[in-house]
Amino acid sequence: MRYMTSGESHGPQLTVIIEGVPSQIELKAEDINEHLARRQKGYGRGRRMQIEKDQASIVSGVRHGKTTGAPITLVVENKDWTHWQKIMGAEPLDPNEETEMKRQIQRPRPGHADLNGAIKYDHRDMRNVLERSSARETTARVAAGAVAKAVLRHFSIDVLGHVQEIGDIRAKVPENISNAELRSKTESSEVRCYDESVEEEMKRAIDEAKNAGDSIGGVVEARAEGLPIGLGTHVHYDRKLDAKLAQAVMSINAFKGVEIGIGFEAARKNGSEVHDEIIYDPNQGYARRTNRLGGFEGGMTNGMPVVVKGAMKPIPTLYKPLQSVDIETKEPFNASIERSDSCAVPAAAVVCEAVVAWALAEAFLEKFGSDSLFDIQKAYEQYLEKARTF
Numbered sequence: 001m002r003y004m005t006s007g008e009s010h011g012p013q014l015t016v017i018i019e020g021v022p023s024q025i026e027l028k029a030e031d032i033n034e035h036l037a038r039r040q041k042g043y044g045r046g047r048r049m050q051i052e053k054d055q056a057s058i059v060s061g062v063r064h065g066k067t068t069g070a071p072i073t074l075v076v077e078n079k080d081w082t083h084w085q086k087i088m089g090a091e092p093l094d095p096n097e098e099t100e101m102k103r104q105i106q107r108p109r110p111g112h113a114d115l116n117g118a119i120k121y122d123h124r125d126m127r128n129v130l131e132r133s134s135a136r137e138t139t140a141r142v143a144a145g146a147v148a149k150a151v152l153r154h155f156s157i158d159v160l161g162h163v164q165e166i167g168d169i170r171a172k173v174p175e176n177i178s179n180a181e182l183r184s185k186t187e188s189s190e191v192r193c194y195d196e197s198v199e200e201e202m203k204r205a206i207d208e209a210k211n212a213g214d215s216i217g218g219v220v221e222a223r224a225e226g227l228p229i230g231l232g233t234h235v236h237y238d239r240k241l242d243a244k245l246a247q248a249v250m251s252i253n254a255f256k257g258v259e260i261g262i263g264f265e266a267a268r269k270n271g272s273e274v275h276d277e278i279i280y281d282p283n284q285g286y287a288r289r290t291n292r293l294g295g296f297e298g299g300m301t302n303g304m305p306v307v308v309k310g311a312m313k314p315i316p317t318l319y320k321p322l323q324s325v326d327i328e329t330k331e332p333f334n335a336s337i338e339r340s341d342s343c344a345v346p347a348a349a350v351v352c353e354a355v356v357a358w359a360l361a362e363a364f365l366e367k368f369g370s371d372s373l374f375d376i377q378k379a380y381e382q383y384l385e386k387a388r389t390f
């Protein structure tokens, strides 16, 4: 499977084209919209999320609720576009017309793509960079992730993202928690957090940052359960699935670190405290006593839940801006202020879930085939039996 996204943050729409989804997968717009709505929630978001009501239209590749095997095209409208039509239109602006939005962005915001993108692509108006570097694009990635989740659902594989930390406040989550248990708390939490005892503290930290004209980051985690042994491969560096997951998570806007399982903590422990002992049960097959390595050995899944964490830096646009330089005068100035979130960690947990689901579904289809659901199911059943009795 592969996909491509297009669209500007304040343009008319976001588009996703997905290729390689098997036929006969059940897929309705609601399956996608459910996840788009989850991504829009979360304490700390700015005013934009009150304007948007993200809904996907499926415009190709699905008939009567099932995929056909043809490329799937999804479209999500930007409701805010109606306020930006002139600014974002293809026609040159009338230089005599007075509009606040016409103002060029010429004071790059530290922490954004503004300056690097402007120099690289030769834009004196950095809006041309901002519009595409905006995390609005993550809507399209969540839509693609929802299609991946629809594939995985046929094989009882479930992926769920949640918030582990906001600033220096950390949620306590039982080590071997199931996704069902995790979901029972996180879906109703305003910060997408399992530990109710820290919810208010997290919200307070977000408020404090916002009231100070500042922003705050955090750590999210995606957990995938129901995976077979052997997705990914040890044979070549660029096909290792843990490495692909790291790339997928690191590609989310504002993500600065990725851990699989206990991650960096493994470097500080002895081997006996890190590796997961192997056990065998004739009904279940091979399993592990613990899951410190987050479901991976040798770039392949080991049948335990996959556990991936991502660290999100604080939002870069600050209402109390940092110093920057005006690219026209070269004088020092405060950076431009754009309408902004103060914390988007809960939304980013849903994005993390989506990109992890995509990478897992891709590896799954690579192993078991990708034409029709029926053929994949047969190959999967046979493989599971082999692995159990191996």
Ligand SMILES: Cc1cc2nc3c(=O)[nH]c(=O)nc-3n(C[C@H](O)[C@H](O)[C@H](O)COP(=O)(O)O)c2cc1C
Pocket: 046, 111, 112, 113, 133, 134, 135, 138, 252, 253, 254, 255, 315, 316, 317, 318, 339, 340, 341, 342, 344, 347, 348, 351
């Ligand atoms: C869901 C989500 C929402 C975001 N919202 C904002 C925002 O409102 N304002 C902002 O300055 N950055 C926001 N960001 C982060 C920027 O998009 C990101 O930091 C920027 O594009 C630079 O990329 P980099 O941080 O990956 O280097 C958001 C990120 C995510 C994942």
Ligand SMILES: C=C(O[C@@H]1CC(C(=O)O)=C[C@@H](OP(=O)(O)O)[C@H]1O)C(=O)O
Pocket: 009, 046, 047, 048, 049, 052, 133, 134, 135, 136, 139, 253, 338, 339, 340, 341
């Ligand atoms: C639009 C979304 O996030 C946006 C991501 C973003 C950024 O700079 O990354 C800046 C803000 O955009 P705006 O200036 O239009 O308020 C966020 O709202 C979204 O998540 O759907």
